[in-house]
Amino acid sequence: MTSAVQAAADPRRHLAAQRRWRRSEVAFWLATLLPFLLVPSHLQLASQIAITALFAVSLDLILGYAGIVSLGHAAFFGLGAYAAGLLSKSGWGEPLSGLVVAPAVAGLVGYATSFVIARTRHLALIMITLGLGLLLHEAANRAHWLTGGADGLQGVRMWPLLGHFKFDLYGYTAYGYSLVVLFSIFLVTRRLIHSPFGLSLRGIRENPIRMPAIGAPSRSHLRTAYTISAVIAGIAGALLAQTTETVSLGTLDFQRSAEVLVILILGGTGRLYGGLIGAIIFMVARDQFSGINPQYWYFWIGALLVSVVMFLPNGILGGLASRRDES
Amino acid sequence: MLVPILGVLFDGFAYGMLLFLLSVGLSVTLGMMNFVNLAHCSFAMLGGYVTVTLTQRFGWPFLAALPAAFLAAVMASVVLERTLYRRLYRGSALDQCLLTIGVVFISVAVAAYVYGTVQQPIHTPPYLRGSVTFMGVTFGVYRLFLIGVGLLITGILVAALEYTRFGVQVRAAVDNQRMARGLGIDVDGAFAVTFALGSGLAGLGGALAIEMVGLDPAFAFTYLVYVLIVVSVGGLGSIGGSLAAALLLGVSDVAGKYYVPELGAFLIYLVMVALLMWRPAGLLGRR
Numbered sequence A: 001m002t003s004a005v006q007a008a009a010d011p012r013r014h015l016a017a018q019r020r021w022r023r024s025e026v027a028f029w030l031a032t033l034l035p036f037l038l039v040p041s042h043l044q045l046a047s048q049i050a051i052t053a054l055f056a057v058s059l060d061l062i063l064g065y066a067g068i069v070s071l072g073h074a075a076f077f078g079l080g081a082y083a084a085g086l087l088s089k090s091g092w093g094e095p096l097s098g099l100v101v102a103p104a105v106a107g108l109v110g111y112a113t114s115f116v117i118a119r120t121r122h123l124a125l126i127m128i129t130l131g132l133g134l135l136l137h138e139a140a141n142r143a144h145w146l147t148g149g150a151d152g153l154q155g156v157r158m159w160p161l162l163g164h165f166k167f168d169l170y171g172y173t174a175y176g177y178s179l180v181v182l183f184s185i186f187l188v189t190r191r192l193i194h195s196p197f198g199l200s201l202r203g204i205r206e207n208p209i210r211m212p213a214i215g216a217p218s219r220s221h222l223r224t225a226y227t228i229s230a231v232i233a234g235i236a237g238a239l240l241a242q243t244t245e246t247v248s249l250g251t252l253d254f255q256r257s258a259e260v261l262v263i264l265i266l267g268g269t270g271r272l273y274g275g276l277i278g279a280i281i282f283m284v285a286r287d288q289f290s291g292i293n294p295q296y297w298y299f300w301i302g303a304l305l306v307s308v309v310m311f312l313p314n315g316i317l318g319g320l321a322s323r324r325d326e327s
Numbered sequence B: 001m002l003v004p005i006l007g008v009l010f011d012g013f014a015y016g017m018l019l020f021l022l023s024v025g026l027s028v029t030l031g032m033m034n035f036v037n038l039a040h041c042s043f044a045m046l047g048g049y050v051t052v053t054l055t056q057r058f059g060w061p062f063l064a065a066l067p068a069a070f071l072a073a074v075m076a077s078v079v080l081e082r083t084l085y086r087r088l089y090r091g092s093a094l095d096q097c098l099l100t101i102g103v104v105f106i107s108v109a110v111a112a113y114v115y116g117t118v119q120q121p122i123h124t125p126p127y128l129r130g131s132v133t134f135m136g137v138t139f140g141v142y143r144l145f146l147i148g149v150g151l152l153i154t155g156i157l158v159a160a161l162e163y164t165r166f167g168v169q170v171r172a173a174v175d176n177q178r179m180a181r182g183l184g185i186d187v188d189g190a191f192a193v194t195f196a197l198g199s200g201l202a203g204l205g206g207a208l209a210i211e212m213v214g215l216d217p218a219f220a221f222t223y224l225v226y227v228l229i230v231v232s233v234g235g236l237g238s239i240g241g242s243l244a245a246a247l248l249l250g251v252s253d254v255a256g257k258y259y260v261p262e263l264g265a266f267l268i269y270l271v272m273v274a275l276l277m278w279r280p281a282g283l284l285g286r287r
Helices: A002-009 A012-019 A023-031 A034-038 A038-065 A074-089 A093-121 A122-142 A172-193 A197-205 A219-242 A254-267 A273-289 A294-311 A315-324 B004-034 B038-058 B062-083 B095-113 B139-162 B163-176 B177-182 B186-212 B217-232 B241-259 B266-276
Strands: B131-134 B137-140
Touching: A002 B186, A012 A197, A023 A219, A023 A273, A023 B062, A034 A038, A034 A172, A038 A172, A038 A197, A038 A254, A038 A273, A074 A093, A074 A122, A074 A219, A074 A254, A093 A219, A093 B266, A122 A254, A122 B095, A122 B266, A172 A197, A197 A219, A197 B139, A197 B163, A254 A273, A254 A294, A254 A315, A254 B095, A254 B131, A254 B217, A273 A294, A315 B095, B004 B137, B004 B139, B004 B163, B004 B186, B004 B217, B004 B241, B038 B062, B038 B095, B038 B186, B038 B217, B062 B186, B095 B217, B131 B139, B137 B139, B139 B163, B139 B186, B139 B241, B163 B177, B177 B186, B186 B217, B217 B241, B217 B266, B241 B266
Parallel strands: none
Antiparallel strands: B131 B137
16 A cells, blocks of 8 residues: 555656565576576476466466456467467578567567457456467367468477577577576566556556546557567467477467466466466476376366465465565 | 258257357356356266266166256355355456366366266167158257257246246346345345356256267366357346357357368357457347
8 A cells, every 4th residue: 555655656766666676586587597507407397487487477467467367368379389380390490580570470460459359358358368269279270281280380490599509408508598588578578567658557457447537548558568468478489389399289279378377376466476486386386297197287277276266366476475564 | 952051050059059058057147146157167067977977877867867967066066156156256357267267177187087088978868869850851859859958948047037036036136236135135145046056057958968069078178168158149147148149159150060161160259259349248238
């Protein structure tokens, strides 16, 4: 409450204070380098975590900050993955340019659909996002000549990164690459959230009718946020395609959309690090359970979801924050 | 020319009735309580598995297993409502979504654990098999039965909502919860009963669905999509809307698969997105 009062009194100083780096944040990012030293045999997993975290950050931007519940966010992830994969398959395996083309494709589709997204709310919104995800999944499934259908995209070959670092079996390059991209996008997102634009997104989340009255056009802001989110999801998808050198229909699955939602909620929505923490916990847990039949793994996702909603309504980070406030 | 069209219409109509049975409960609970119960099809799946178990393992007749499927879904929903759902009635739509997706994941895993991932066989009694031919058009007996049950339940639902005291209370609670409370209507009680009945209908729908669409642990996910489409296209809390939407989607899905197979499942999603862009509140939605 007090911070809200301060924010109203002097928004510029409030935003500047939020922008300042905390010591725990610096420590967090330094800790992301630890896998290189501690678990060099699990770098592939670490790069998967970084990619999933990036995907979760993109969902957080629209869900946690703008309040758009999307049940089909895998659409943009898959678009990015297929765009990057197809580019490489067609003979241009340069990773960084793929990382530009793929999000551009995802962003274009995101921009086109954002007009519908910004118009609808509640159940219709959930259904439309779900419908878009299913449409794309079905399209990729049908377009066998282009995407390989259910067999996935075969023959993706990446050139060495910057002409120098090969994508090796152990994932040194993959993790370093994913981590640098994650960190750069995170910096951009962090800056965006702590800008007047980010502040007005939170306002729109709370009351989309009132915001235009104080000069923040709800719909165009929502469209912008949705498009940016689609771009980031596209980058995450492209990273996955490039570091694993395969693209499967799984990148477009409803399960993937549900999973990233779980990850974000687990960590805590609307708090930047929620997606990162959620991704680490979720992916490590899944890796530990992966020897068991994936059908049963669903049981644990379900149990996790139910217990987070019942006992930790603001996610792990939210729970920690409220405990700190109480003491 | 006319005969195949009639055949497709009939099949689509029967499929639409099935979708209606599966989704009408969700439409009423969503419209009344504003509770996004994505686990609705888990109750349908439960009904399906109860029917399979009773008919295959205990040799019950198919028709006797149907009420049992209804009751099993009712009981499961009462337990869930008491333990989990009740606490989230005033929660955000997102929390409700997540909780119920969690329930779906759990139910899928449990079904896979108990029954395996294979399709469950069902043996319908001889009098429900085969088909009759009338004026050159072939009508499947089971589909006729399905349409009959669907119409019967629509009739019962409409009559119960329009002409009974309970129905009046439910309608009052849907239109204005606070006012209904003020008039001394037990809104929470009405909600609990409606929720149980809606889930029971899903269970019945699941039992009836096996013959037409099969039953495996993915059922709760696959049909969730169809059910949500019916509910959102039809409009919340409107039985007529659900019926219209279910029939429209059933016919367009069957017709699409018959005439333009290369479009496949596209058509139904396209119909949904187009309809929702045209009328975000659904065909006959109240809000």
